[in-house]
Amino acid sequence: MARFPEPTTAAAVASACGGRLVGDAGAVVEGARSLESAGPADLAFAADAKAEKAAAASAVGVLLARSALGFPGRTVVEVPDPAAALASVLEAFLPRRAPSPGIHPTAIVEAGARVAADVSVGPYAVVGGETEIGPGAILEAHVVVGRRCRVGAGARLHPHVVLYDDVSIGPGTEIHAGAVLGADGFGYVASQTGLKKVPQVGGVEVGSGVEIGANTCIDRATLEATRVGDGTKIDDLVMVGHNCEVGAHVVLCGQVGLAGSTTVGDQTVLAGQVGTGGHLRIGRGVKAGGQTGIVSDVPDGASLFGTPHLPHRDAFRVHAEMKKLPETARLVRELARAGGEKR
């Protein structure tokens, strides 16, 4: 599947990832594949003991592995972190296609927008007035950017991304198709005729080196800015409510939902479908397991699971006992009966 534009060698692979070559330096590498599918002209990687076992049985030609010891007679590139080495090799031999700079004739750039010269703006994209697009940025087909936005240098917006007015995206940040940044926060007050909308007049500020998944939504703030820090990675279909402050190098996996005004500290990792209450302070380096429901503030470094959330270790014990609960309860009723008989 991942075939390089032209064949390379094991030696070139080792050089690209800074690894130590063991075996045939001239072995031809035509592409990278999974261990299951790799053939003699393919590269594959083995990052753990299980994969090393699969590698031994694989027809792979050149292997990225922690050590060549288990693979006598084979060509191995030894690296401390095989997955990271794969990333380096792919970057070197399969560079991403970047559309050539230029504004497609069908793109609409409103008067007053400032677009750097080497930007690529795709077909049918729309860019609003007073917006600034930094050098090397890529706006793919059908992207809609509102007014007073800033898109940093080298940022990439995939097809159908929508930025409302007043959204700022840092350099090198990548946003996948269908994501919406800056839609109105979900803010209402009670009135005699029902709920009345609180105008959402703030914005969204996303740092540099951030990645945001397909169809993810980050709502604009009521007055200030909903913020996402540098290097943070957000998966598909995530919702970040208004006024949230998500730190740097945070990981939000698929379908996570943050209710409004919650802060998430740096390097915290929320697994898939985690939900949080609003107005919470979630610390730095927190880890929450899939579907955890975070209902109150969380200290730095905590590890959580369950709804309502518990420290991971407690949740583990509770769930182990829950499985035995029918048996335990039966025992309780027996004991109660026996006690009653004695009295």
Added chain:
Amino acid sequence: MARFPEPTTAAAVASACGGRLVGDAGAVVEGARSLESAGPADLAFAADAKAEKAAAASAVGVLLARSALGFPGRTVVEVPDPAAALASVLEAFLPRRAPSPGIHPTAIVEAGARVAADVSVGPYAVVGGETEIGPGAILEAHVVVGRRCRVGAGARLHPHVVLYDDVSIGPGTEIHAGAVLGADGFGYVASQTGLKKVPQVGGVEVGSGVEIGANTCIDRATLEATRVGDGTKIDDLVMVGHNCEVGAHVVLCGQVGLAGSTTVGDQTVLAGQVGTGGHLRIGRGVKAGGQTGIVSDVPDGASLFGTPHLPHRDAFRVHAEMKKLPETARLVRELARAGGEKR
């Protein structure tokens, strides 16, 4: 962030929200900010005791608060509901930008569509035949509206909204970017060659004054209409299955999912990530906590939590005991052992 187009005064703020001014009527207000960020030329609001404490320490110039008593020497606009007052002030001094009426030359309006004269249709929007767009409605860039749709007066569809055929939207309703109304309901019957699709030939009917969040999906009915009542507010990434009937003034928070043919009574509030089974009747004024899984009919006014759902009070007690379950179970085993020794 939320700077008014031109400065105003504390007196004008008080007048805009019907509040009682205490302090300097001429105090200049240049914009509205959070208590943390507000300076001497800013307005901020304090809606509860915690915020009032923060207000006392803030550099805010003019404060919307329930009472001026705790703020001697400061300029305060007293109002019964500071958040509602903020909404009124923002409406008065930061009116929403409405695109000027007119059909963009790149928009495609099929023959037979009836578009009122003062409608705004943005670039690359597409409107199908036999569709009616009411006066003052706004269709932003890239909106796609199918055939036989009705978009009420003053409704607003943000960029990339899709209405399939036969979708009706009431006056003043606002739909955020990427939302999809009228995709086929998820209806199949078993057949010898696998699942066979049941044609979904109904529509979607959304009332007036509704707000629908970004990338939310409301599926079309099998035969009749999936319905959303007046004044209902739906957050981002919500799914409303086919044949559902959602009442008036309902609140569906982010990532809620309603399976097909479920009815939700007026003024019910489902918090984030709540899911419901299909063919359920959920009453009026129900409240369900985040991630609740509603598995059976729910009476009016019930308060729920947990999966499968329990009355909130019961769920609270159960979760309190669950945390102690490992200890309780240990005690049971001790008692059982002690009982065995006595016998």
Added chain:
Amino acid sequence: MARFPEPTTAAAVASACGGRLVGDAGAVVEGARSLESAGPADLAFAADAKAEKAAAASAVGVLLARSALGFPGRTVVEVPDPAAALASVLEAFLPRRAPSPGIHPTAIVEAGARVAADVSVGPYAVVGGETEIGPGAILEAHVVVGRRCRVGAGARLHPHVVLYDDVSIGPGTEIHAGAVLGADGFGYVASQTGLKKVPQVGGVEVGSGVEIGANTCIDRATLEATRVGDGTKIDDLVMVGHNCEVGAHVVLCGQVGLAGSTTVGDQTVLAGQVGTGGHLRIGRGVKAGGQTGIVSDVPDGASLFGTPHLPHRDAFRVHAEMKKLPETARLVRELARAGGEKR
């Protein structure tokens, strides 16, 4: 709501679905409705005992039912599966509107794309180079298809669907509005400067007769392909992570999330909001109830519920005891107290 283009008769209805007519063969049928709304010129269906009761009280003119016995004097079409019969009748009398073939003048088809002659490409659609669109395929307005994609014969992509490069869709597959196939998988490795992206250079392969709901996301694989088998039905707002292999005739209900590299066996059904861990093997014919959190491998035919998942029967017993847990725990404390007194 579902009015046929022209009236038909009970006899024609019976013929369309292969049913046995009991009653007035010439009874006029103008459309199909729900039992609650149906009048004397309407068709409706009753698939179970509850619906049969409603049918007896309904004004429906012609009824699709398992037996005419309970409906003396009425016109009934007897069929073994009334819902399946309805599907056949709707297909016969309410055929789906297909746009006429042709490439809209505003569509952009890059040089090198191969588009069969009778394909329909809607306004503002964009098709990349080296992509192949099979005969009879329909790309609606604003669809964006990347390079090196294959769209099978008769496939239908609703408005705003995005296929990244290297996505293949089988014949007859239907993808609803806003769905995104082929966005980068969520793959990173730790580095000294934070998370480093692993290039996602694989693709997505979707089989034939698949249906994919609105705003659903299926990510591209790292090296090989994320796969969805023939006849599988995926609802709205579902996330399928990179490297997943979803089998044939699988059902993924709304808001399901599959973490990366998980396989799902044929005919498995995951109810709404189910989430799974990554790198799991979920068997064939598995059934998981709403919101289940699947945390480990699952054997063929298992029935699951809860987070972390349990066999359905165990989960049922556990939840029944959980409701009684406060009472049970009170009893334990009483017994402990009594035991202490005796000692």
